[in-house]
Amino acid sequence: MDNVEPKRVIELIGVEKHFGAQKVLHGVNLSVREGTTTVIVGASGQGKSVVLKHMLGLVKPDRGRVIVFGRDLATIRRRELKKVRMGFGVLFQNVALFDSMTVYDNVALPLRERTEATEEEIRANVEQKLAMMDLDGTGEKYPAQLSGGMKKRVGLARALVLNPKIVFFDEPTTGLDVNKSNEIYRLFYRTQAELKYTAVIVSHDVPKIFKLSDYVALLAEGEIQGCLTPDAFQLSDNPHIRAFVETTMGPIYSSEKEERGLYEEI
Amino acid sequence: MRKALEKVGDECLYFLEQAGRMGVFLVFCLISLLIPPYKPQAIVKQIHFIGARSLFVILFTGAFTGMVLGLQGYYTLRKFGSEGLLGSAVALSLIRELGPVLTALMVIGRAGSAICAEIGIMRNSEQIDALECMAIDPYKYLMAPKFVAAIFSLPLLTFVFDVIGIFGGFLVGVSLLGVNEGTYFQGMYASVVWQDIEMGLVKSLVFGLLIIWISAAKGYYLQFERNGGFGAEGVSRTTTSAVVTASVTVLVWDYLISAILL
Numbered sequence: 001m002d003n004v005e006p007k008r009v010i011e012l013i014g015v016e017k018h019f020g021a022q023k024v025l026h027g028v029n030l031s032v033r034e035g036t037t038t039v040i041v042g043a044s045g046q047g048k049s050v051v052l053k054h055m056l057g058l059v060k061p062d063r064g065r066v067i068v069f070g071r072d073l074a075t076i077r078r079r080e081l082k083k084v085r086m087g088f089g090v091l092f093q094n095v096a097l098f099d100s101m102t103v104y105d106n107v108a109l110p111l112r113e114r115t116e117a118t119e120e121e122i123r124a125n126v127e128q129k130l131a132m133m134d135l136d137g138t139g140e141k142y143p144a145q146l147s148g149g150m151k152k153r154v155g156l157a158r159a160l161v162l163n164p165k166i167v168f169f170d171e172p173t174t175g176l177d178v179n180k181s182n183e184i185y186r187l188f189y190r191t192q193a194e195l196k197y198t199a200v201i202v203s204h205d206v207p208k209i210f211k212l213s214d215y216v217a218l219l220a221e222g223e224i225q226g227c228l229t230p231d232a233f234q235l236s237d238n239p240h241i242r243a244f245v246e247t248t249m250g251p252i253y254s255s256e257k258e259e260r261g262l263y264e265e266i
Numbered sequence: 267m268r269k270a271l272e273k274v275g276d277e278c279l280y281f282l283e284q285a286g287r288m289g290v291f292l293v294f295c296l297i298s299l300l301i302p303p304y305k306p307q308a309i310v311k312q313i314h315f316i317g318a319r320s321l322f323v324i325l326f327t328g329a330f331t332g333m334v335l336g337l338q339g340y341y342t343l344r345k346f347g348s349e350g351l352l353g354s355a356v357a358l359s360l361i362r363e364l365g366p367v368l369t370a371l372m373v374i375g376r377a378g379s380a381i382c383a384e385i386g387i388m389r390n391s392e393q394i395d396a397l398e399c400m401a402i403d404p405y406k407y408l409m410a411p412k413f414v415a416a417i418f419s420l421p422l423l424t425f426v427f428d429v430i431g432i433f434g435g436f437l438v439g440v441s442l443l444g445v446n447e448g449t450y451f452q453g454m455y456a457s458v459v460w461q462d463i464e465m466g467l468v469k470s471l472v473f474g475l476l477i478i479w480i481s482a483a484k485g486y487y488l489q490f491e492r493n494g495g496f497g498a499e500g501v502s503r504t505t506t507s508a509v510v511t512a513s514v515t516v517l518v519w520d521y522l523i524s525a526i527l528l
Contacts, residue, residue, distance in 0.1 A: 053395075056395075056398075056399050057398075058395055058398060058399070082401045082403065083401075085398070085399055085400070085401040086401050088399055088400075088401070090396065090399040090400075092392045092395070092396060093392070094391060094392060096391055096392040096393045096395065096396035097393075098393060109400070109402070110400045110401075110402070113400070113402045113407065114400070114401055114402065158400075168399075
């Protein structure tokens with residue numbers, strides 16, 4: 001039984017996308033397995049966020065299929081898409097909090113709009129999620145009054161408030177210093193262990209992000225060059241993956257320096 | 267020659283694309299108006315923003331429009347010895363034409379521009395994407411209360427504009443220039459009929475819909491604007507475009523409605 005492969009909750013099959021004359025995705029194939037953490041890496045401008053937006057149903061492919069929970073988002077009707085999205089939580093790159101709402105109202109919004117919960121139930125749920133993010137006492141503040149790291153944590157609280165099946169992270173640590181980044185990763189690790197969600201992360205925080213991932217997928221030249229475990233990824237013979245590993249982890253990630261413990265802090 | 271033709275073709279395609287998007291946006295917004303649950307609190311908030319907060323500017327412009335109509339009307343009518351028609355001239359001009367049009371132009375400048383910028387910034391900062399990903403329909407959540415509020419507020423603001431304008435005309439015509447008070451009001455009662463009020467009402471309802479449609483859609487489709495709509499400059503450019511487009515559209519529809527109802 002242990003060898004049973006987890007169910008694939010997201011599958012991208014031959015996804016192509018143009019923006020004007022520019023072809024961004026040339027045929028992306030990628031599977032995300034239930035309960036795992038898949039990290040999509042790649043150089044800037046390769047279309048990582050475009051892949052994420054396909055998974056979220058925000059962008060439709062020109063060709064190919066985007067299957068989430070067994071439904072093809074390329075052909076699905078709006079009402080059905082809404083049902084699929086009921087299982088989503090998203091932490092956007094710039095968090096996308098509603099500036100005119102307090103932290104509490106931001107986190108409560110999905111509960112108010114999507115559930116029949118009473119205000120008491122909403123309060124209990126929101127306070128629990130804020131406490132989970134170490135944000136007690138910030139409910140009455142507005143996003144403009146928060147630091148970058150706190151905004152990310154509010155965004156994560158909002159993403160998790162409905163206990164989603166899949167949580168998408170678009171560059172979750174962009175603009176944060178090392179300590180704040182580690183804090184976000186710690187919260188991610190803790191919440192995933194607790195809520196058992198599938199995670200898809202777009203990140204350039206290599207190699208740190210490898211520590212959190214079950215699978216790493218490299219997007220280069222409009223295609224997924226490989227979706228492998230972090231260890232297999234670093235040993236891959238694929239020229240694009242090799243080049244990426246050398247560029248991002250390059251000279252300092254040699255086994256010699258690793259032995260000297262330079263990467264202990266990761 | 268070929269380049270010129272290509273340019274014309276590009277413009278035509280861009281226009282058709284924009285028209286298609288705007289059409290789809292309107293249909294989704296109108297459908298969202300019909301689907302419960304209805305959010306009275308959100309509607310009241312938007313009525314406060316579009317309607318109540320436009321009141322001062324409407325009072326001000328209405329009063330001065332009426333006053334200038336009284337002044338110009340008096341000197342024009344005096345040439346024909348018809349100063350007694352001043353009341354009906356002021357009232358008909360305001361109720362049928364100037365009231366709905368000027369109210370609409372003021373609301374475009376005050377609320378339409380703000381709505382376009384607000385939605386544009388929400389688009390830029392991924393807030394609209396966030397709503398969609400949370401399975402919250404942005405048409406229902408963001409647009410529907412604004413549509414209801416605009417369609418409800420414009421006729422009321424137009425009514426206020428008309429009343430204040432008529433009073434402004436009275437102030438200049440009767441109090442300053444000496445037209446008989448009874449003649450002013452009698453002329454007005456005798457000449458204004460239900461069809462005039464109906465025309466003003468239809469215009470204000472249509473203008474309310476046009477203003478909110480164009481302002482909201484321009485912000486919503488910010489990314490499809492010519493030369494890119496992103497960044498602060500993009501929002502500012504799109505807002506200007508929304509104000510110009512809405513103003514011109516109101517004037518075009520003013521003619522069309524007049525031609526149909528006359």
